Amino acid sequence: MPPAPPPPVPEKEPIYDINQLPLDPGERQSIANYPVNDQDAVRRAYIIKGPYQPDAHDFDNDSRKIGGKDRKFNPLWFYKYPWIEYSVKKEAAFCFVCYLFGKGRSKTSAFVDGGWNNWNRTDALDIHVGGVTSAHNAAQERYNLFMTPHGAIDDKIVKVDSEERRLYKMRLTYSLRCLRFLLQQGLAFRGHDESEESSNRGNFIELLKWLAANNEEVDKYVLKNAPYNCTLTSPDIQKEIIQCCAMETRDQIIKEIGDDHFTILADESSDVSHKEQLALCVRYIDKSGRPCERYLGIVHVDDTTSSSLKEAIQSLLVNNGLTMTQIRGQGYDGASNMKGKIKGLKTLIMKESPSAYYVHCFAHQLQLVLVAVAKDNDDCVWFFDRVSLLLNIVGSSCKRHRMIRDHQYDNVMKALQCGILESGSGLNQKMGLSRPGETRWGSHYKTVVNLIAMYPTIRDVLIALGLDTSARGDWPKIHTMVGVLESFDFIFNAHLMLDILGHTNELSECLQRKDQDILNAMSLVHLAKSKIQQMRSDGWVSFLQRVTIFCNKYGIQVPEMEHNYVPYGRSARFAPDQTNNDHFRREVYIGVIDKISQELDSRFDEVNMELLTCMAALNPADSFASFDANKIHRLAEFYPNEFSSSDLLRLDLQLETFIDDMRKDELFKGINNLVDLSVKLVETKRDKVYHWVYLLIKLVLLLPVATASVERIFSAMTFIKNKLRNKMGDSLLDHCLMTFIERDIFLKLSEEEIINTFMAIKRRRPDKKKK
Structure with missing residues (x-):
């Protein structure tokens, strides 16, 4: 038996009833009076109903003209002017298309406002129509487009069926997938030679070729098998797709901020092409109540004056739908153009948003503490100067680096055989000597740790170099460095720096967390001080x-603490007459610690x-x-835009209930920081x-702790815009950084x-296939 026919599909009920709409000729109710969602329905109903054009028998049969002039409405005008609508009640004519789609002067024309009834001036009809650029013809064009939305000229010339649209979208999807992979990995797209004869056409095309080689469906419709001029692989198409990826990623961040307050984190640096770039991050509270720091954008600046930086930040915020008045905190480094009290960037921004309080980057201040101590104490200066000399000797050639690695490997293998070291995953990794830098947080600590951990390896390599005749030119420095390594002064200072930098390194790493709050950061500073x-x-x-x-293990002579101090490698003429105990304990040990404490107190003001x-x-x-209602009331007074005088009264009443609820509720037991x-x-x-x-609480959490997020942007910038991609434009660099840095959001799109x-x-359309 043949299958039963499918049941008839019921027709959908119309969303409007034409017969119930106020379509009385000449007395139409303005569409603007209807709700927004109903306006389109009403407009379409009017158009379907059309202009009111009575039949000829509805008019009087008496003479139309007297002395060659019309004395009443002529129904023949309906055929010449189909836009005319006649109102029997008002005995006037109206223009149907100008009423619906007219703008400007056409809305004030007699054919729309009040009606036209000057029958003897028939030329008024042609005058109303006007030329090609008239308001009536513009309204007529909008009417035609409304009735035939797919009536554009390119759709008329080239008929695009649904199958071609599907294939176009398929090719676009595969191009997008390849670009998404390259973006999230921070890889280049273009190749040096992208011609079909090239063996390497660049990452994007080669990845698309690999995808086509492993998928028959892809191979059937991409690259050579794609329609003419529609491969969707051109550099312009790539940049537009990348732009769309960045736009959608940034929109997610902007939507999450909304109309809420945020903090800005900014810093400037130069890229590989020596262009000054300003990077901007925003810190805000997400929907779960947790502080987030997100990349917003990077912009090229001609100079680093505070006014130029302020204009760059303002333009970047405005372009993303944010305002300066939403700022409730600023975080920069200690440069004078940033924190200047008269013309600094923080002052210029506080003029527009007085509650945008500035916080000097805590991690940067901590680094300044260590640098200040190293430059102020003679023994610290001597120690780091000797470390710099050691790095110059060891790092001058690849051969010496290899010697370090080989000796380290032999020492580790001997220790494993003797049972001194244990083997396991992640243990006994290769180490090297990296040069410390004032702008690289934690670099001094890493250098000292590796120096002590690799001490026997470094000494053996220096001794071997001191006997190598091929290194005779460096023998004076090598012999000096061997003596320094075997001196008690060097070992003492190395262990002292290890302890001090170890305590402050934990603080530095904690300060660089994105969700760190300023109260917890201050408690960590107090803990480091203690x-x-x-x-x-x-x-x-x-x-x-x-x-x-340590000295006894490696045969280093330990001086008697009661004997007079004799500096190693330095003239005793400039050393005070003191015992070893006075020098190492009072002058170096206690002196460095006191200087650290003093600097911490002064810099963390x-x-x-x-x-x-x-x-x-x-x-x-x-x-x-630590709860104190009076201090909390005073804290709210720092934000007058958020708390008016009446709001402060409500806050005082709310605080009493709040603290009782928090202390009684078991869910809030054990919470030790503002984020939790x-x-x-x-x-x-x-x-x-x-x-x-x-x-x-949100306003407190908005205050920044460190500019680590901005520093990470510059690290990503050196990865994205490297020597091989040094001609990358500013907009493309910004788009690539957005998708690379905020890849967690990008991957969810x-x-x-x-x-x-x-x-x-x-406007885009698929092209016809190649003939």
Whole structure:
């Protein structure tokens, strides 16, 4: 039996009823009076109904003209002017298309406003129509486009069926997939020679070729098998797809910020082509109540004056739909053009947003502390100068690097055989000697750690070089360095720097976390200070014992602490008359620690700021032991745009309920930082209940801690724009950085979203196949 026919599909009910619309000729109700969602339906209903054109018998049969002039409406005009609409009630004529689609002067014409009834002036009809650029013809064109939305000239000339559109989208999808892979890996797209005869046509085309070779469907429609001029592989198409990827990624960040407040983190640096670039990050609170730092953009600046940087930041924010008044914090390094009190960048921005408080990068300040100590103490200066000489000797050739690696390997193998070291995954990795830098946080600590860990290897290599006749030209420096390595002064200073830099390195790494809050950062600074003070008061005996054990292990002579001090490798003329105990304990050990403490107190002057003092009252540690309603009230006064006088009264009343609720609720037990408190408030919906308190917590979390996110941008910039890609333009660099740095957002984007954005940039259509 033949299959039963499918049931008839019921017709969809129209979304409007033409017969119920106010279509009385000449008295049409304005479409603007309808709701926005109904305007299109009403307009289409009017168009379908058409202009009111009565039959000829509806008019009087008496004479039309007197003395050659019309005395009433002539129904023959309907045939010559199909846009005419006649109102029997008003005895006037109207223009149907100008009423619906007219703009400017056509809206004030007599054919729209009040109606036209000057029948003896028949030339008024032609005058209303006017020339090609008249308002009536413009309204007529909009009417035609509304009735036939796919009536464009290119659609009329080239008929594009659904199958061709599907194949076009397929080729675009495969090009997008290849570019997404290259973007998230930070790889180049173009090749030096992309001709078909080339053996390497660049990463993008080669990846597309590989995809086609492993997928028959792809091979059937891409590259050579694609329609003429529609391979979607040209450099311009690649850049447009990359632009769309960056636009969608940045839109996700902007949507997450919305109309909320944020903090800016900025720094300037030059790229590989020696162009000054300003990188900008934003710090905001996401929907879960956690602070996030995201890359916003990079822009080329002609100079680094504060006014130029401010204009660049403002243009970048405006272009992304953000305003200067939303800024509630600033984070920069210590450059004068950034933190200047009169004409600095922070001052210029605070003029437009007074609550945009500036915080000097904590990690940068910590690095300045270590540099200041190293430059102020003679023994520290001598130690790092000897380390620099050692790095020059060892790193002068690849042969010496290989000698270091080979000796290190032999020493590790001997230690494993003797049972001194244990084998396992991640243990006994290769190490090298990297040169420390003032702008690379933690580089001094890494150099000292590797120096002590590789001490026997370094000494053996130097001794071997000191006996190698091919290195005779470096013998004076090598022999000097061997003596330095075997001196108690060098070993003592190396272990002292190891301890001090070790304590501060933990602080530096904690400060560079993206979700770190400023209160916790200040507590970490206090903790580092207390550790250093503990070293000063109780650490000397254990420290000296550890240095002595190291020296005895490698045959280094340990001086008697009661004997007079004789500096190694330096003239005793400039050394004071003192014992070894006075020099190593009082002058070096205690002197360096006191200098570190002094620098920490002076550089981290935010401790004494009233703003941060008030912030501490919100600290949830120890069941809100630091809670102080008066300080919190004072904290809210720092943000007058958010808290009016009436809002402050509501905040005072809300604080009493808030603190009682927090201390009684078991869910908030054990919370020790503001980030966890903010997240828990959102999870329990308390952010809606205690709106004013949560707003204060958000404002505190917005204050930046470090500019590590900006520094990571410059690291990514050197990876994206390298020597082989030094001609990359500023816009393409910005797009590639956005997708590379924020790849977690980029990978979540759907292909459909990117394709829709690509198609919306400009009108596109698939080309016909090659004949």
